[in-house]
Amino acid sequence: MVLAHDTVTGKTMLAKRIPTILPPLSPEESLETTRIYSSRGLLGAGQSLIASRPVRTPHHSTSSAALIGGGVVPQAGEISLAHHGVLFLDELPEFNRVTLEMIRQPLEDRCVTIPRVHSTIKFPASIMLVAAMNPCPCGYFTDPKRPCKCSPMTIERYLAKISGPLIDRIDIHIEVPPVAWRDLRAEGPNSGATSQSIRQAVMAARQVQRERFHVGGNGATTTNATMSPRQVRQFCKLDAPGEALLKQAMTELGLSARAHDKVLRIARTIADLENSPEVQSQHVAEAVQYRRLDRRL
Numbered sequence: 001m002v003l004a005h006d007t008v009t010g011k012t013m014l015a016k017r018i019p020t021i022l023p024p025l026s027p028e029e030s031l032e033t034t035r036i037y038s039s040r041g042l043l044g045a046g047q048s049l050i051a052s053r054p055v056r057t058p059h060h061s062t063s064s065a066a067l068i069g070g071g072v073v074p075q076a077g078e079i080s081l082a083h084h085g086v087l088f089l090d091e092l093p094e095f096n097r098v099t100l101e102m103i104r105q106p107l108e109d110r111c112v113t114i115p116r117v118h119s120t121i122k123f124p125a126s127i128m129l130v131a132a133m134n135p136c137p138c139g140y141f142t143d144p145k146r147p148c149k150c151s152p153m154t155i156e157r158y159l160a161k162i163s164g165p166l167i168d169r170i171d172i173h174i175e176v177p178p179v180a181w182r183d184l185r186a187e188g189p190n191s192g193a194t195s196q197s198i199r200q201a202v203m204a205a206r207q208v209q210r211e212r213f214h215v216g217g218n219g220a221t222t223t224n225a226t227m228s229p230r231q232v233r234q235f236c237k238l239d240a241p242g243e244a245l246l247k248q249a250m251t252e253l254g255l256s257a258r259a260h261d262k263v264l265r266i267a268r269t270i271a272d273l274e275n276s277p278e279v280q281s282q283h284v285a286e287a288v289q290y291r292r293l294d295r296r297l
Contacts, residue, residue, distance in 0.1 A: 010179060011132040012057070015088040018130060019053035020195040023203050029084040032124060036076050036083055054085035060094035068102045069112050069123050079106055080123040092131040093161035100166055103129070107169045110226075129170065133162070142175065162293075171225070171262050173292035205272040224269045229261055236264040241281035249288040259294060263287045 025033065033050040037043050043050075058067055058078045069077030079087055089095060106112050106125040114121045135141035136150040137158050150158075167173070186192070206223065212235060213221045221227060227235065238246065250260060264279070266287035271279045 011176065012088070012090065014176075015057070015086060015090075015130045015132070016055050017195060018086050018128065019055060021198040021202055022053055022128075023199070023206055025051065025053055025084060033084050036080050036124065040076060040081070042081070054082055055088060056082040056085070057088045057090065060089075060091050062095075062099070064096070064099040064102055067099055068106070068114075070114050074114050074116070074121045076123045077112070079103065079125045079127060080112055082127045083124045084126055085128070087127045087129050089129070089131040092133040093158055097161060097163070101163065104166055104169055131170070135175075143178070167293050168256055168258050170293075171266060172290040173294070174290060175292055201273055204275075205269065208272045208275075224265045224272070227261075227265055227268075232261050232264050236268045236279055238264075238279055238284065239281065242267075242279060242284045245281050245284050245288070249284075249291075253288075253291065253294045255291065255294060259291060263291065266290060 030049050030051060033054060034043070034048075037050055037054075056078045062078065065071050065077065067078045069075060069080055092100070106127075107129060110124070110126040112123045112125045114123070136148055136155045138148055138150050140146040140148040141150065141155060183192075209223050213231075221231060224235075246260070246263065249255060249263070255263070263284065264287075267279050267283040270283045270286055271277075274283075276283070
């Protein structure tokens with residue numbers, strides 16, 4: 001997920017709040033995450049289990065070995081320490097491009113593979129990647145109140161630091177505007193949904209997905225995000241308006257086959273959150289809107 005945004009929007013706070021709307025760690029997930037932290041000696045005094053989803057926020061100067069894992073004595077990196085949790089990469093274009101390209105394989109395989117001369121070591125890395133970047137180096141390109149001082153060429157070079165294949169592997173791209181004063185000070189029913197209410201909706205949607213894949217005989221799959229291309233075709237069937245809308249989006253945005261499947265997975269999830277058994281055209285339309293950065297590639 002990329003949050004393409006202007007100036008101060010509380011991006012770090014948003015990233016840290018994401019685990020509060022996700023289902024609690026299951027016993028199996030807790031054990032897997034605890035093993036990783038134990039291998040690095042990162043468990044606190046008297047701590048026997050990791051009970052909450054981890055949030056890792058490495059700095060953009062972090063080395064490839066520290067982020068991905070490795071070293072003379074191979075050990076888990078930040079991406080594995082975020083297993084079953086959130087890896088937040090702030091100021092994404094400031095990371096070393098080679099380091100960012102190394103994230104592509106773990107995002108696909110949900111594990112990190114480190115080859116050695118006589119063996120290959122694997123660390124789990126089933127993560128939710130959350131990244132944040134400005135629309136330009138100064139941060140004011142889309143700000144309605146502050147002028148941007150960056151030239152078009154400067155903006156292009158800045159955005160080009162993130163490769164198309166990496167953006168293609170990120171499910172959701174959205175732009176987050178600065179928070180208005182009235183929203184910052186809102187209280188009561190006008191302050192928006194609570195984390196607890198959103199978590200209940202997420203857990204209900206997850207239950208729908210577990211039942212769907214269990215009935216379909218797909219025991220290894222439990223969420224829409226892990227659907228194979230075959231499962232996408234099976235469980236994300238569209239009606240005629242949805243097909244026409246997706247075809248138009250593919251043509252005008254030049255979406256790849258990978259992005260095509262991601263749009264369908266997101267549309268299926270939106271339908272689940274609305275308790276809709278069918279993926280309808282409005283679900284596809286909303287999912288396409290979440291491919292913000294595809295319009296700049």
